[in-house]
Structure formats: structure tokens, C-alpha cells
Amino acid sequence: EIQLVESGGGLVQPGRSLRLSCTASGFTFGDYAMNWVRQAPGKGLEWVGFIKSRTYGGTTECAASVKGRFTISRDDSKSIAYLQMNSLKTEDTAVYYCTRDIKWYFDLWGRGTLVTVSS
Amino acid sequence: YVLTQPPSVSVAPGQTARITCGGNNIGNKRVHWYQQKPGQAPVLVVYDDSDRPSGIPERFSGSNSGNTATLTISRVEAGDEADYYCQVWDSSSDHRVFGGGTKLTVL
Numbered sequence: 006e007i008q009l010v011e012s013g014g015g016l017v018q019p020g021r022s023l024r025l026s027c028t029a030s031g032f033t034f035g036d037y038a039m040n041w042v043r044q045a046p047g048k049g050l051e052w053v054g055f056i057k058s059r060t061y062g063g064t065t066e067c068a069a070s071v072k073g074r075f076t077i078s079r080d081d082s083k084s085i086a087y088l089q090m091n092s093l094k095t096e097d098t099a100v101y102y103c104t105r106d107i108k109w110y111f112d113l114w115g116r117g118t119l120v121t122v123s124s
Numbered sequence: 125y126v127l128t129q130p131p132s133v134s135v136a137p138g139q140t141a142r143i144t145c146g147g148n149n150i151g152n153k154r155v156h157w158y159q160q161k162p163g164q165a166p167v168l169v170v171y172d173d174s175d176r177p178s179g180i181p182e183r184f185s186g187s188n189s190g191n192t193a194t195l196t197i198s199r200v201e202a203g204d205e206a207d208y209y210c211q212v213w214d215s216s217s218d219h220r221v222f223g224g225g226t227k228l229t230v231l
Contacts, residue, residue: 040220042166049225050158050166050209066218102165109213109220110156112177114165 007031007113009103014118017093025088025118027103034084035059038106041077041088043099044117051099055106056086071097093122125214127223134229141197143226145210148191153212155193157186160225161206169208170195197228205230 013025027039038061041053054067056077065077076089086103100119104111128146135141145155155173158166168177170186173193183198197204210223 042222049207050160050211050222052211052220052222055220068219106220108172109154110168110171110211111158111166111220112168112171114167116165 009105009113009115011101011103011115011118014101014120016121016123018124019093019095019122021093022089022091023093023120024090025101025103025120027086027088027115029084029086029105032105034079035081039077039079039086040104040106040111041086042102042104042111042114043097044102045096045099048099053088053101090120093120095122098122125212125216125219125221127210127212127221129208129210129223129226131224132227132229134231135197135200136231137200137202139200141200141204141228143195143197143208143210143228145193145195145223146191147193147212150191150193150212151189153188153215155186155188156211157184157195158209158211159204159206160209166209200228200230202230204228 010028017023038057040055054077056065074092079086100117102117103115105113157170159169160166169184173188174186185196207225209225
């Protein structure tokens with residue numbers, strides 16, 4: 006079955022760090038760019054960032070709201086994408102989705118993992 | 125790049141719903157649409173302005189011209205009630221951009 010499964014969410018204090026994982030199965034993970042999208046409670050979707058496939062250099066890009074604090078990486082041997090979140094703020098509280106990127110749109114989504122930043 | 129959607133659209137069952145997505149010269153970009161039901165992850169319903177992924181009913185269609193893209197849902201059913209988001213790729217920044225979302229209510 007083709008799927009993405011996020012993990013690593015939870016409750017974290019402001020200023021601390023958290024790493025999310027996205028485990029892929031059912032397709033050749035290394036062929037695709039992967040993105041992270043988040044959704045704050047009761048709010049809309051917000052693109053967080055992407056990592057391109059190795060074929061396209063494996064480069065990353067993040068939204069201005071998280072740039073310098075969040076980092077995206079991947080381990081193609083394990084079919085996992087990561088979102089390293091540092092210096093977390095209360096406004097980072099959201100469900101974080103992992104998505105597969107095809108020609109700049111998202112054809113496959115995980116079920117999401119909730120990150121709550123609170124003291 | 126900013127995408128503007130109406131917060132809400134209401135339609136009676138069996139009628140046609142049109143959800144707009146406004147952006148500067150959006151007709152020059154490829155627009156994608158996602159459906160999100162409460163408590164669920166988004167699902168792609170239209171990509172590249174007007175193409176449908178497999179498994180999406182033909183009732184879902186899209187168009188894009190000028191400064192407005194439109195998602196059209198024909199013969200609306202109660203199960204279509206959801207939030208709908210448009211999305212584009214901003215080539216100048218290589219960022220993906222979402223609209224604010226539209227809540228479709230089936231009366």
C-alpha cells in the first residue's frame with residue numbers, strides 16, 4: 006500500500022526542539038520531492054518546506070515563518086523524511102503533514118502528527 | 125504570492141458549487157485543489173487547473189483564466205461538504221502557496 010506515516014509529535018516547551026519523521030512505503034521514495042505542510046487548530050493549510058530528490062540535488066527550501074529554525078532532511082535508504090524543529094514557538098502548534106510532491110502539487114498525504122508547543 | 129478564497133460557499137444538494145481562488149495573473153500558473161473533511165488529511169481533487177486524479181468523480185472540475193481559478197462541483201452531494209484549498213507553485217521563490225480555504229456547506 007502506498008502511504009506516508011508521520012511520527013514524533015507531542016507536547017514540547019517553547020524554545021525546545023523536536024524532530025518529526027515521515028516514513029514512506031509502497032513507492033520509490035528516492036524518486037520524489039517531499040514536503041511538510043502544517044495546519045494550526047481551526048486554521049488553514051500552511052506550506053512549511055520541501056526537500057528535492059537526490060536527482061535534483063536534494064536541496065531544501067522553507068517558508069519564511071520557519072526559516073532558520075526548521076530543517077528538512079531525508080534518508081532514502083530508509084524511505085524517511087525528517088523535519089527538525091528548533092526554537093519552537095507557541096505559534097508552531099499544529100498538525101504537521103508529510104506530503105509527496107509531484108510537479109509542485111501534493112498527490113499523497115500522511116494522516117499528520119500533532120505538535121503542541123506550550124509551557 | 126497571495127491566493128484569495130471566499131471563506132464560505134453554500135449550495136443546495138443537486139446544485140452546482142463554484143469556489144474561486146484569486147491571484148495576480150493566476151491564469152499563468154497551474155492551480156491545484158484539495159478537499160479536507162473534518163479530522164482528515166487533505167485529498168487532491170484537481171491538479172494542473174482541470175485534471176482529476178483517479179478515483180475523483182467527474183462532478184469535480186476546474187478552470188483557470190486571468191486572475192481567477194475556479195473549482196466547480198456539479199450535482200453537489202452531502203458528502204461534498206468540506207473545506208477546499210487552492211494551491212500554486214510560486215516560481216519566483218520555489219515556494220508552494222495555499223489559499224486560505226473555503227468551507228463548502230451543503231444546505
